Amino acid sequence: MPFRIVLKRLAAALSLALGVSAVPDAAVAAGGDxxxxxxxxxxxxxxxxxxxxxxxxxxxxxxxxxxxxxxxxxxxxxxxxxxxxxxxxxxxxxxxxxxxxxxxxxxxxxxxxxxxxxxxxxxxxxxxxPLIASTGTGQPYRTMQEYLAWVKRQPARGGVGLVTLGGTIHFGVLTLGKEIGVPLLPTAYRGAVMMLTDEIGGTLPLGIDAVAGQMELYRAGKIRFLGVTGTKRTSLLPDVPTLAEAGAPGFESAxxxxxxxxxxxxxxxxxxxxxxxxxxxxxxxxxxxxxxxxxxxxxxxxxxxxxxxxxxxxxxxxxxxxxxxxxxxx
Structure with a gap:
């Protein structure tokens, strides 16, 4: 085959390839498949x-x-x-x-x-x-109001467990501490399991995390629920008050x-x-x-x-x- 014919065919193939590659992204993305x-x-x-x-x-x-x-x-x-x-x-x-x-x-x-x-x-x-504040059943307080009274008497034990610093719970804890005049300390854990272990063991007075990760321990009687975040009670736990209802402001948008x-x-x-x-x-x-x-x-x-x-x-x-x-x- 003459060399010039080969070149023509290569040029034609290249033009076709360029034509295909030049199809706008929108046309490709709009494809029904x-x-x-x-x-x-x-x-x-x-x-x-x-x-x-x-x-x-x-x-x-x-x-x-x-x-x-x-x-x-x-x-x-x-x-x-x-x-x-x-x-x-x-x-x-x-x-x-x-x-x-x-x-x-x-x-x-x-x-x-x-x-x-x-x-x-x-x-x-x-x-x-929804996120929920919980505590071990061995603690002397059974409600959020009782916890607040307890921590005011023992401000050195004002650590509150959470799994991420820099989130809404962190800043909710700071807001609550300011409201009650106690320097509550957001205490970060590497995971909810470690936090809940310390709650059950009595070394962490209070922790706040998602409802789902705590339900099994709650049903087993290992932890108490003291209040949920938000402006209204959750349908998942209709008998648990909001933290604001329980006298703990700062978590309405948490x-x-x-x-x-x-x-x-x-x-x-x-x-x-x-x-x-x-x-x-x-x-x-x-x-x-x-x-x-x-x-x-x-x-x-x-x-x-x-x-x-x-x-x-x-x-x-x-x-x-x-x-x-x-x-x-x-």
Whole structure:
């Protein structure tokens, strides 16, 4: 074959390849077979992962498209956030995030690689994760009011266990200490198991963590529940008062939550479609029952409510964080 013919064929093949590679990302992403990704910042098998997979099953039907769950653990869910903010804004990539990257991290980190108000678009407020104050059954107090009276008499024993410094529980403890005039000390543990072990052993007077991780010990009579975070009692434990009801202010906005976000630039009509699909999913009885067993309460609020809540919670915690002088680092 003459060399010039070979060159012509190579040129034609190269032009074809360049033409294919030059197809805009939008055209590829818009393909009907492109699966939707739900990205979470925690490993497979945990409560958030199970929640995401439960939602994925619902969205497969309501959106009539394949839906996958992608686990991107690390950096306190910031790796997952970064994955989504860089994704094509076509509604095919959804972040399900806890509250801190949007409410607390902008206050505690000197610099973040993302803008929580500009890089992502709120879609729906999905679930609450109530936290509960507990103590060992060997302690002399049976209620939060009794604990507060006890710690005022013994201020040197004002340590309060938690699993993460720099979160809402940390700053709630500081707020409560200021209110009662006792320097309560947020005491970080490497995990809830170690914290609860010290509670049961009597060396930790009080600890605060998610309801789900404490229920088994509570039912076994190893710990007492003294109060839940939030502004209203949780349906998971309707007989347990809120901490505010029990005379311990500072935790009204300290409950955890999970919400959905998409990359900035996602068309409003697409956001609205996802909002409806997600809210319909969490309002179903089977989802509510399944997630209640994991310590979650399905909430179901639209994007506008989520946006306002993030703004209000950040404003509420800002003076507390600034007064504490706390800064976060990895």
């Amino acid at each position: 492109t699966p939707t990704r739900i990205v979470v910042g925690f490993a497979a098998g945990g409560a958030l992962d199970i929640f995401a997979r439960t939602l994925a099953e619902k969205l497969r039907v309501s959106l009539n498209t394949p839906v996958l769950v992608e686990n991107r653990p690390g950096a306190s869910a910031r790796l997952a956030l970064d994955t989504v903010r860089r994704a094509h804004p076509d509604g095919k990539t959804i972040l399900i995030s806890p509250a801190p990257p949007f409410t607390i991290f902008p206050l505690t980190y000197r610099q973040l690689p993302y803008d929580p108000d500009k890089d992502l678009v709120p879609v729906a407020y999905l679930a609450d994760v 409950s955890g939550w999970y919400s959905a976000f998409v990359p900035a630039g996602t068309p409003p009509a697409t956001v609205a479609q996802l909002e409806k699909a997600l809210l319909d999913a969490i309002r179903s009885t089977d989802v509510r029952d399944k997630m209640a067993a994991l310590g979650m309460e399905m909430n179901g609020q639209p994007a506008a409510t989520l946006r306002r809540m993030i703004r209000d919670q950040r404003a509420q915690w800002k003076p507390v964080v600034e007064a504490s002088g706390f800064t976060a680092s990895d």
